[in-house]
Amino acid sequence: MKKMNYSIIWVSIGLSSLGMTHAGSLSELEQLKSEVKQLREMIEQHQKQQNQAVELIHNQPQTIQLPDANSSTSPLLMRSKAGVDVNLYGNVRADLLYQAEGGGADRLYNQINSVPLKGNNESSDVLKSTLAATRIGLDFKTADQDLNAKIEVDFLGANEALRIRHAYFNYGAWLVGQTWSNFAVPDYMPETIDALGYVGGAVKRDPQVRYTYKFNAETQLVSAVEDSKDALSQMRLPLFSTRLNHSFADRAGSMSVRAMMSQKRTATDDELAWGVGIGAKYELSTKTTLKADYYHVKGDSSLVSWTNAGFSVDANKKIMAMNEFDSLTLGVTQQFSPQWRSTLGYGYMKADENQKYIQYLSDPTKANKHVWQAWANVFYSPKKPLSFGLEYVYGERKAFAAGVNGQDTGEDNRFNAVAMYNF
Structure with a gap:
């Protein structure tokens, strides 16, 4: 100018x-x-x-327009061809186990129901490691919040092969696909390092169709038909399960009451199996959490972990008797600081000593009167996303019959360690 x-x-x-x-x-x-x-x-x-x-x-006051976290312009990992937002998650996990006494040579994780009886091919004083529990998952979400899906895999299949953990989609109140069993939920298991959990708990995932009815924000009824993948039974009808969930009004805890029934079928016979369960967790304080879970089941071994075969058969595959058991797990977790936490836990399973059931077992040394385990662990997270854990576990099983050396007890005495990078 x-x-x-x-x-x-x-x-x-x-x-x-x-x-x-x-x-x-x-x-x-x-x-x-x-x-x-x-x-x-x-x-x-x-x-x-x-x-x-x-x-x-x-x-004039200076303003900066920030992107809306809920808008379509927010940063996303990726978007599928169908216009679905896709988020990646998972972990890189390294497990180390030192078997002081007992245990078997074939697997690193828990196998308390089948550990060798004392003096019978025990795998003691052995160090093992694996990265098979490394996990990768994808969450799929659309603009319609009633429609989403998940795929999650790890490497805990046979010979560390890739296997499906979860693969399902939700549409409103419906779920179709594979995820945690509606009956045997892991929500009330005390925290463990062992990827398979301990006696008294359940880590079962199976294909299912599930419907959730919400009475209100605190109470829901969830019903499902499931394929429990029971290797002993030739399924003709799916397993039916129902679960009532309730969150306490003060939001300090929750509980779940569950029931299931299933047809057990061989080439020549069939019987009805059933079970009930109840679990609860409660926060005594912001740093102390209690968990407890109980099951009573007759005729099924496909849902609750570390139990005996659901039924025994004669030479003609006729079902002669059904196994019946009670199981319980208890635990307390203490959060000492944002970096440190620890859990003490105990699990127990007791079977009914039905002599007819025992008589028709092919090998009664591989079935148990009772099984128990106790464990203590500590986790340390120096910074996100790293986490390290150390755990000691001791457990025993008492078989229905003794081995050739007269011993009817097997033990599991070991240390577990884990290092994880979560993403």
């Missing part, structure tokens, strides 16, 4: 000089001076308006 002012001024001076040198008349000179004065006033007025505009901009 200043450059423009100077140019006009020089033009004005030139015109004035020209007029004075070659003036034809006094009136023409006065008219020219008047026009130059008007032009200067216009320039000064324009400059004043420009300065006011700049000052107004400088005095």
